[in-house]
Amino acid sequence: RKTSPSHAGGRSLPPSPPGFPLLGHLPLLGSLPHRALLSLAASHGPVMLLRLGRVPAVVVSSADAAREALKTRDPAFASRFRSRMTERLFYGCDMAFAPYGEHWRRARRVCVLHLLSQRCVLSFRRVREQEAAALVGRVRAAARDGAVNLSDLLISYASSVTIRAAFGDCSSYGLGGGGKVRKVFDDLEELLGSGTLGELVPWLAWVDTLTGLDAKATRTFEALDGLLEQVIADHRERRRGGQRVGDDGGQRDFVDVLLDVNEEEDEAGGLWFDTVTIKAIVMNMFVGGIDTTFASLEWAMAELINHPDEMRRLQEEIRAAVRDDDHIIEDHLNKLHYLKLVIKETLRLHPPAPLVPRETVEDAELLGYHVPARTRILVNVWAIGREPTTWERAEKFLPERFAEDADMDQYMLGQDFTLLPFGAGRRGCPGAGFAMASVELVLANLLYHFNWSLPGGASMVNMDEQGGLAVRLKKTLHLVAMPWCSE
Numbered sequence: 001r002k003t004s005p006s007h008a009g010g011r012s013l014p015p016s017p018p019g020f021p022l023l024g025h026l027p028l029l030g031s032l033p034h035r036a037l038l039s040l041a042a043s044h045g046p047v048m049l050l051r052l053g054r055v056p057a058v059v060v061s062s063a064d065a066a067r068e069a070l071k072t073r074d075p076a077f078a079s080r081f082r083s084r085m086t087e088r089l090f091y092g093c094d095m096a097f098a099p100y101g102e103h104w105r106r107a108r109r110v111c112v113l114h115l116l117s118q119r120c121v122l123s124f125r126r127v128r129e130q131e132a133a134a135l136v137g138r139v140r141a142a143a144r145d146g147a148v149n150l151s152d153l154l155i156s157y158a159s160s161v162t163i164r165a166a167f168g169d170c171s172s173y174g175l176g177g178g179g180k181v182r183k184v185f186d187d188l189e190e191l192l193g194s195g196t197l198g199e200l201v202p203w204l205a206w207v208d209t210l211t212g213l214d215a216k217a218t219r220t221f222e223a224l225d226g227l228l229e230q231v232i233a234d235h236r237e238r239r240r241g242g243q244r245v246g247d248d249g250g251q252r253d254f255v256d257v258l259l260d261v262n263e264e265e266d267e268a269g270g271l272w273f274d275t276v277t278i279k280a281i282v283m284n285m286f287v288g289g290i291d292t293t294f295a296s297l298e299w300a301m302a303e304l305i306n307h308p309d310e311m312r313r314l315q316e317e318i319r320a321a322v323r324d325d326d327h328i329i330e331d332h333l334n335k336l337h338y339l340k341l342v343i344k345e346t347l348r349l350h351p352p353a354p355l356v357p358r359e360t361v362e363d364a365e366l367l368g369y370h371v372p373a374r375t376r377i378l379v380n381v382w383a384i385g386r387e388p389t390t391w392e393r394a395e396k397f398l399p400e401r402f403a404e405d406a407d408m409d410q411y412m413l414g415q416d417f418t419l420l421p422f423g424a425g426r427r428g429c430p431g432a433g434f435a436m437a438s439v440e441l442v443l444a445n446l447l448y449h450f451n452w453s454l455p456g457g458a459s460m461v462n463m464d465e466q467g468g469l470a471v472r473l474k475k476t477l478h479l480v481a482m483p484w485c486s487e
């Protein structure tokens, strides 16, 4: 099928595949849009224009186009579209889905400086070490009864680290055991991953009511809002009593830091960082941090099972570095170079957020095409990580390919446009350091303490994907864990 030429005021819009009446290109996307969009890009080029119902969207599918959008013309591509769902779930005043402007700038500054800076990430080191040790204990216990449901244990680890970083001691909120709260988080991820059809195709809005999406959104919002209100009220109560978390050398959590910032800003005049904004930002941390971290861990373990030589090499590296210690702590991680290669290769092949969402702030140009203001942008980082012109044997899991990289962490900072799991530019992920600290520590622990295999003599994990806010393995990862001891 041929690309249709299109023009806007004499300037060329990007090429566009033929679509359907009213629905536009929506029916072409399927349940894994990053894959469908790669196929479309193969015929229509690295910058193409789609219509999602009534909404125009430009898809960016090459490193060159991504560099131009996220670096050269970053300010013009730095907004996001707030869907009705994000508006509803995040009080219309969060940071991650905020349009480019003053509110986003202030909230981002607080996140980058006070919540997710290198120093802050380091301050949560004990939380990560305790949760990693607890995970090892849970695997050991579960392994006595046969194959371990590793997916469940990993999601529980990722949630616990993020919730403890956000709330501090959360034993009184019943968050430890998963159960009800886990269900609320699952619903939240599902709601954000699904999007509302009515927004793209207004005459189909009734479908959202019929499928129960609207009711689920209300239920989920009320449950999370109630929890956040309670946590903030308890923090305020403690502060009124003259007791601040951290006064005794203990951990200062996100809510405390945000309340501090709130008070500081107040004294300088002008209340802009109110309770609702605090709730919205904490929600962003949960949504941005939990499933992405979990998905990275799950993909890494699945790839290692499918690549036993790489698994063995990594275990040898870890066991040689740790030697006589019982537990791996963060000091050990600096010695684990191959671990970093494995994680980087995992994120190249399986970026948890395969389509980075942006919106143009103003009229812009991209590879010579005109992109009008307020056009949705989807950067297909999954496709960019597999570009055959950049990556030799692009489909293969080869951690070695990064062995000679001079600056291993460039991709975490969004400075390598061939590898963009964390996006790039002014909207790039501020949580990359937080996430990688959690991922490295847990992988090192799991591979140090256990030898892993598939149950029933199977040799390969099925790598089918499950779409959603973060793309994860479709099938739950059940593995046999054989405890390893150094003697």
Ligand code: HEM
Binding pocket: 095, 096, 097, 108, 111, 284, 285, 286, 288, 289, 290, 292, 293, 296, 351, 352, 353, 356, 357, 358, 420, 421, 422, 423, 424, 425, 426, 427, 428, 429, 430, 431, 432, 434, 435, 436
């Ligand atoms: C492996 C784990 C993670 C991956 C792959 C990931 C990926 C991403 C990506 C692709 C973006 C969009 C970047 C862009 O527009 O250029 C993003 C934004 C964001 N991420 Fe992450 N992320 C991860 C972990 C985290 C963690 C742990 C947190 C916080 C605790 C976090 C918080 C955020 C926030 C707040 C934004 C919005 C930034 C803005 O709009 O200014 N992320 N992330």
